Amino acid sequence: MRILHAASLAAALLTAGSALAHDYRAGSVEIDHPWSRATPPNANVGGGYLTLRNDGEEPDRLIGGSSPAAERVEIHTMEMEGDVMRMRQLPDGVEIPAGGTAELAPGGMHLMLIGLAAPLVEGERVPLTLEFEKAGSVEVELAIDAIGAGGAADAHSGH
Numbered sequence: 421m422r423i424l425h426a427a428s429l430a431a432a433l434l435t436a437g438s439a440l441a442h443d444y445r446a447g448s449v450e451i452d453h454p455w456s457r458a459t460p461p462n463a464n465v466g467g468g469y470l471t472l473r474n475d476g477e478e479p480d481r482l483i484g485g486s487s488p489a490a491e492r493v494e495i496h497t498m499e500m501e502g503d504v505m506r507m508r509q510l511p512d513g514v515e516i517p518a519g520g521t522a523e524l525a526p527g528g529m530h531l532m533l534i535g536l537a538a539p540l541v542e543g544e545r546v547p548l549t550l551e552f553e554k555a556g557s558v559e560v561e562l563a564i565d566a567i568g569a570g571g572a573a574d575a576h577s578g579h
C-alpha cells in the first residue's frame with residue numbers, strides 16, 4: 421500500500437498549498453489573496469483588498485463586484501485633499517495593464533462593501549463575485565483578517 425500512501429500524501433500537500441496561496445483566475449487575470457478586515461459590531465461598510473495580475477496580451481479592467489454579504493460593492497480610491505485623505509468611487513474601475521499588476525490595498529484603491537448584512541468576522545470567508553471587462557466574472561472568497569490588519573490608516577471610518 422506504499423503507492424496509495426504516497427498518493428494521498430501528495431493530495432494532502434496540494435490541498436495545503438492551494439489553501440495557503442488562496443488565489444483565483446479569470447481569463448488572463450490572476451486574483452491573488454482577496455482579503456478584508458473584521459469590522460466592529462454595527463459597522464455598515466467593509467473593505468476588500470487583492471492583487472490582480474494580468475499575464476495576457478491585452479489590458480483588462482476590474483469593473484465591479486457583488487457579494488451576498490453587502491447591498492453593493494464599489495471600487496474606491498483614496499486621495500489627499502489638503503490634509504485630509506478622501507475616498508472617491510472609481511466609476512470606470514481599475515485597469516490591469518497587459519503583463520502588469522493592479523493592487524487594491526489599505527490606503528489606496530480598494531473594494532468597498534456597502535450595507536453589510538452582518539459584521540465581518542475574523543477567520544471567516546466572505547463570497548465575492550468580481551467582474552472584469554474582458555475576463556468576465558469570477559467568484560472568490562475574501563479571507564477576513566483581524567481588525568486593523570494591514571497597517572495603513574483605516575480608510576473606512578470616514579463613511
Ligand SMILES: [Cu+2]
Pocket residue numbers: 496497507508530531532575576
Ligand atoms: Cu472606500
